[in-house]
Amino acid sequence: MKGVRAIVLAACVCGTVPVGAAPADPTPPHSLMPVPAAVTFGDGALAIDAGFDVAVAGARDARVDAAAARLVARLSAETGIPMRRTGAKPALSIEYGRAAPGVQGAIEDESYALVVTPQHARLTAQTPYGVLRGIETFLQLVQAGPAGFVVPAVTIQDRPRFPWRGLLMDVCRHWMPVEVVKRNLDAMAAVKLNVLHWHLSEDQGFRVESRQYPRLHQMGSDGLYYTQDQIRDVVAYARERGIRVVPEFDMPGHTTAWFVGYPELASAPGPYEIERRWGVFRPTMDPTRESVYRFLDGLLREMAALFPDPYFHIGGDEVEGHQWEENTEIAAFKATRGMKTNADLQAYFNRRVLALLQKLGKKMIGWDEVFHPDLPRDTVVQSWRGADSLAEGAARGFQGILSAGYYLDYLRPASAHYAVDPLGGKAAELPDDAKARILGGEACMWAEYVTAETVDSRIWPRAAAFAERMWSPAEVADVTEMYRRMDIVSQRLEFAGVRHRSQSRVMLQRVAGYQPLEALEVLADAVEPLGIGGRSRATTYTSATPFNRFVDAVIPDNPRVREFASLVDGFLADPRRAANRAAIEARLGEWRSQQAALQAHLSGSALLQELGPVSKDLAEVAAIGLFAIRALVEGVPNQPAPQLAVLEAAAKPKAEVTLAVVPAVRKLVEATGRPAEK
């Protein structure tokens, strides 16, 4: 990891700019994310103007030519500079050594080198994958300079730390149309993720057209499924971006939707209906019947042809067991074969499915529960239970990827995911060959509490921090610096096509009844939405529940909340009690006045009504904060206990959002209880 020191140095040279402050250097800070393995900035910059063009040399892979054309189009869109490809004296040359086979493998050479001088940029790579990754780096380097857009002079040697860098999209709990998947593929490519784990079947829906067994999608999807043409289109779209598509058909549990059209697959008699609640449900395939395997043989054959990836995900999680235990024939089957537990029966099922997949040339991947010593060693185990089980599998010779710690649906801060390392914990103690079996990880966007409208803001920009953990050297771990870059990448991702910020504002407008309601924006800037844990406890959700509320419009890991916390830290660190004071008081003033402005509108709209207590709490928090600032500035001693009690109550979730600014105000109040440092 020779390059690491150069990176850290470079990060310092560019300046870690505190929010709200002016940079010492007039050059805007760089915003590479993931941080490359080795980067050294030089002097000067390459100008980006209307004459920009790209030339490609070396091997011939249609993907690279398409990517070069896309680069110019995206550069034009991001800079707003019209670019007409004239072929004259290209500013960027791309060279690569070899074309890649039609199907992307789980482990490919994705390394690249990018050298930019004030005269020219050169991107070299062994494979098309390296070119694709390097193009994204080039785009992230573009910035507005004093004389126009430029790419700073730089030398980058880059390669990923892990080969498997995935995003799971659940399109079953809530349906995600093709365009949603595509724009997320674009965003994935922008941060160098390379696996779309497409969770395609569930209790709540079977989302792929099956010509072999058409009742699967016809009866199991409410009409919300991908046609086979659409599947091929998405797979091709992903391939163009160097992204593998790993389909998941979860079995033998999570299969209610299959049984609506084919009840004979289940372990208990039908009829079945599409499940409309969230949770773990009883319907489970009957692993004792040969007809089930004949059905799966046909289906897997059909699906294996649609999805060219070498891996095929069979789920295998959360088999609930009731149906197996209540079925006397299944009990007899277990007894006959000496199976003691449902896990034994599931292992039998997995071996049978494995045989079907092997016949189709596929390797199997499944969740933790599929782990069994009998499995072939090229089976990949995806750990949702924890890093320790991942390490255990790797020690026994299995490949593994980590998802525990990367569940986006909990809406935890990016820093939490950033801190989770597939090679942390017990894995850190593994020998190198076992470590090499830990292929990477996948961020999981389970869709119980997101819809096609909100999913972008629940994935982005937090998944960019995960992507950096997957790609960059382990030593790249400064959280403040990560957030600085993530906030910039977040803005740029809107140009990649995801609408995680802009749609949030449109949704706030809906909550406001399409009237100008700045008070609602003030409130939105002070809160964070609850994740799956909090929301599932708050009320009973079903697939008919609207996701149009304030909680759905506001964003997790709110940068405006982080900004306020950073202002408070700066204020408290200043013994003169002057730093950031005006900015903090301005913010607190907005919080105080939003209540009166909102109050008048609350009763008229069901979407606003629930915000009364949140709005009132924020106004009280503001009053406490303003009092604390005054006490600190004037050095007046304070007994903070009653104020802390009010803050504690205000910190409790209401309307499924949390007043995320409370901890920063608490710091102010706590400081009033300490002797002044005069």
Next chain:
Amino acid sequence: MKGVRAIVLAACVCGTVPVGAAPADPTPPHSLMPVPAAVTFGDGALAIDAGFDVAVAGARDARVDAAAARLVARLSAETGIPMRRTGAKPALSIEYGRAAPGVQGAIEDESYALVVTPQHARLTAQTPYGVLRGIETFLQLVQAGPAGFVVPAVTIQDRPRFPWRGLLMDVCRHWMPVEVVKRNLDAMAAVKLNVLHWHLSEDQGFRVESRQYPRLHQMGSDGLYYTQDQIRDVVAYARERGIRVVPEFDMPGHTTAWFVGYPELASAPGPYEIERRWGVFRPTMDPTRESVYRFLDGLLREMAALFPDPYFHIGGDEVEGHQWEENTEIAAFKATRGMKTNADLQAYFNRRVLALLQKLGKKMIGWDEVFHPDLPRDTVVQSWRGADSLAEGAARGFQGILSAGYYLDYLRPASAHYAVDPLGGKAAELPDDAKARILGGEACMWAEYVTAETVDSRIWPRAAAFAERMWSPAEVADVTEMYRRMDIVSQRLEFAGVRHRSQSRVMLQRVAGYQPLEALEVLADAVEPLGIGGRSRATTYTSATPFNRFVDAVIPDNPRVREFASLVDGFLADPRRAANRAAIEARLGEWRSQQAALQAHLSGSALLQELGPVSKDLAEVAAIGLFAIRALVEGVPNQPAPQLAVLEAAAKPKAEVTLAVVPAVRKLVEATGRPAEK
């Protein structure tokens, strides 16, 4: 116009809510735009929930079924409520009398009646067009009530005032991809516009694939043209929404791009290059050569088949004349035929082209210049010169549509377009039969100073005010009330697909270098961009000039500017000098402090640099405003002359934007010079 009184009454009942104030009635105000011919609100409201469905009865037109499906999808998207069409007890019934012929005529019955009770909604119409218009009204009625989304009980009888309600999109000066055209068709449909005037050829580009004469698009478009499949797709998309597509192929001038591939059509020898500047240029077709008409015969035949509309627009404007005068053969031709002027020669050309169009069953439409007594009376003259020429044409028996006063590229306020009536001025004195020949109007979005990225915000929401002038009774003319509704419709149009607000924010982020730069938003909220007049004088633009500057990101007819003006009016109307004072001072305070925040960033970015003087001016304006408020509140006499001089300088455009808040501040300052009213 029996219904007008009912409308006005309804508008009063709903409350004309001043910006920033609480409504007297907790029900949000209604936001129908265009206002229907007759509307009477009743008691109660129809609930809109997950069970919402539509039933269609009567005639069978596939468009109506598609529109019903789209209605449910849009209602679901706008409310955020998942809607699964179960067919059980539909909340909305649609009935219509007859299917319509395949091709929409220039005059169709677009009337409809909509009756909503707390139990049910019923939409009836004679034709599919009436149904399409009524569906848009229904969608605009949806609002959030205390118990969830509702449509208030209402009885509406509606029909348009003018049959021809168009939007011209110039896709030649700047290229507009298919998706840009489509989302604008959606927005047009939302405000009941029914003609897309597609300006497809220009000096700067020939934008349609011609199989007959492929060098037209191959050499005349930089590769930026619509394939014939795309044309058919857009025409079908428009047809589904009850929108006609009238193609314009401008001739004999504005034809440089044609001559790149076919120089033999021109009046002077080639070679020609695509024109990259804006203006009126010399290249003009040679109207004396038979080969030109053979060429046009072939092309018009091909294009007539692509565009089924009964009308075909031949442009005919701004024939510059130099090439004709310098060509001795053309001079001889004129002399031989006794033609005195170039206008005579152009009239000859028009008659020849008319004959070609008539052979194809098309009626001709052209700009003012085509007007000639010989033309058949079903020729439509589109007036860009003024309402008087429109009235003159109508008096002589010609059909006409008005575009003078509706040029969106001047970026004038919506109120200016709203005040222009096709039947105003001389037309008001015409006899009824002549009035009836005035078919309506078209708003024109010429594209010299807009791009695919900025065009939405240059059309919307101002075109909605134009649409109301075209559709609603002439008596609907209250500007304050229009703006209240337009601001709401504007927000909702983002759900229809145009990105006039959200992309503006993304563009501001680009100007800010993707850093949080609230100061830039404060500045953006105080300015308006210059239109074509100001920009063309500011610097020399070409098709290679980027449109990525602050001026391109900020929006015309800025609602935040209007809001400030309204606050000032309220303050000045209050003899106690208390109304809105805090809000005005808060705004002025932001203006004052933005300068320091921006200053630190200006030198680092070419996109920010030019804003120094604007930022400084705004801070000075703020200081003057704050001083004036204090003087007014304290009753201190003031000699306003020096302050007014500063304001006058600040009001001058800089960086191609205007500090649009200056007039309101001037009002404050002027008031300080008047004796206090104590």
